[in-house]
Amino acid sequence: MPSWVMGTKVIYFDNAATSGRKPVTVSHAICDCLKHANANPGRSGHSLSVKAAEIIYSCREILGELFNFPKTENIVLTKNATEALNLALYGGLKNGCEVITTSMEHNSVLRPLNHLHNKGIIRLYILSADGNGVVHPKQIKEAITEDTSLIVVTSASNVTGTKMDLQGIYHAAQEAGVKMLVDGAQGAGALRIDLKETPFDFLAVTGHKHLFGPQGTGALIIKNADDLDSFMRGGTGSQSEMTIHPDFPPDKYEAGTLNTPGYAGLVAGIRFILDEGLEKIVGYEHELTEYLLGKLADIEEIQLYAPDADRVATVSFNIQGTPPSDVAYFLDREWGICARSGLHCAPEAHKTLGTFSGGTIRFSFSFFNTKEEIDSAIEALKDFVKHR
Numbered sequence: 001m002p003s004w005v006m007g008t009k010v011i012y013f014d015n016a017a018t019s020g021r022k023p024v025t026v027s028h029a030i031c032d033c034l035k036h037a038n039a040n041p042g043r044s045g046h047s048l049s050v051k052a053a054e055i056i057y058s059c060r061e062i063l064g065e066l067f068n069f070p071k072t073e074n075i076v077l078t079k080n081a082t083e084a085l086n087l088a089l090y091g092g093l094k095n096g097c098e099v100i101t102t103s104m105e106h107n108s109v110l111r112p113l114n115h116l117h118n119k120g121i122i123r124l125y126i127l128s129a130d131g132n133g134v135v136h137p138k139q140i141k142e143a144i145t146e147d148t149s150l151i152v153v154t155s156a157s158n159v160t161g162t163k164m165d166l167q168g169i170y171h172a173a174q175e176a177g178v179k180m181l182v183d184g185a186q187g188a189g190a191l192r193i194d195l196k197e198t199p200f201d202f203l204a205v206t207g208h209k210h211l212f213g214p215q216g217t218g219a220l221i222i223k224n225a226d227d228l229d230s231f232m233r234g235g236t237g238s239q240s241e242m243t244i245h246p247d248f249p250p251d252k253y254e255a256g257t258l259n260t261p262g263y264a265g266l267v268a269g270i271r272f273i274l275d276e277g278l279e280k281i282v283g284y285e286h287e288l289t290e291y292l293l294g295k296l297a298d299i300e301e302i303q304l305y306a307p308d309a310d311r312v313a314t315v316s317f318n319i320q321g322t323p324p325s326d327v328a329y330f331l332d333r334e335w336g337i338c339a340r341s342g343l344h345c346a347p348e349a350h351k352t353l354g355t356f357s358g359g360t361i362r363f364s365f366s367f368f369n370t371k372e373e374i375d376s377a378i379e380a381l382k383d384f385v386k387h388r
């Protein structure tokens, strides 16, 4: 039995969208939860409800272990990174706030920020990255004014894989007394994030990408729970005698029944990472990425973006003179290779790279990909170039 599961034999290079192959323990944990702990967590006193609540608690605990953040009550479970980001932005930003962000952000950052900006609630400054997708801490430092209240930055670009200098940006923010929200959707499970070393005010993560959980899982980790208002209110199973929402975390931010089977799967996904070792996973993904970059360099028609970036296992490129969607279609239909083409929900990043509005072809790897799969993809790209 392989240590991963995927129904059909495909080459899956779309892990930045959702990790395709999961450790087998993930589906087992989901099934076990549905079979043996399928009750409402934290609502009733019976044994099954308590079991479900334990799963929820273990999810906070293991997220805390992964990110070195012991204050588990400040780990708010969400349905994805988008919800976590929206909670931080709508819960934290007030009239007159000034926000700095980067051109490499995903729409799950840009759209809420633009919405708040267009409503006249915040002032928004979007700093342009360089050709490698980097926004330097110095740029951030220079853009901070006495009115700046929040810096929002991605841990890694979902287009080019470029890692942001989170430590440098954190120090710039700290020096100026500005809060920092990190979009960890592409970084969690793909690079080291240690909240003891760099205690960002807010870290938003998603479960279904590099943490190997199922879709419908994510979290917002909040340094100081007084910093945010809740933006959803309802049943929590706590203080039920009151008709106003509890104001203690995590209940303050979690209204309604949680996705217990999903979080059971996420616990198993993170357990896999901790057991294998994050460094081993990151190291292997780096090896795959370097291998791909070396092979792509041999194909003259390939245009690689962010060529000198320090990156996670995500690479964007084009075949000169060909729409990326044609290439992705060919890879899928002729070679069974799943890759993503287009803008990857990050239009400003493509304006920075000069690839707006067609976008790029993106290969993104996980621990379960192999060099043999990359060899097949290179053969497929050569085949495309020869016959187009």
Ligand SMILES: Cc1ncc(COP(=O)(O)O)c(C=O)c1O
Pocket (backbone or CB within 6 Å): 016, 017, 080, 081, 082, 083, 105, 106, 108, 154, 156, 157, 158, 183, 185, 186, 206, 207, 218
């Ligand atoms: C950088 C980045 N941020 C946020 C998100 C949103 O994640 P989710 O779809 O899990 O909400 C994504 C998804 O691709 C992403 O790549």
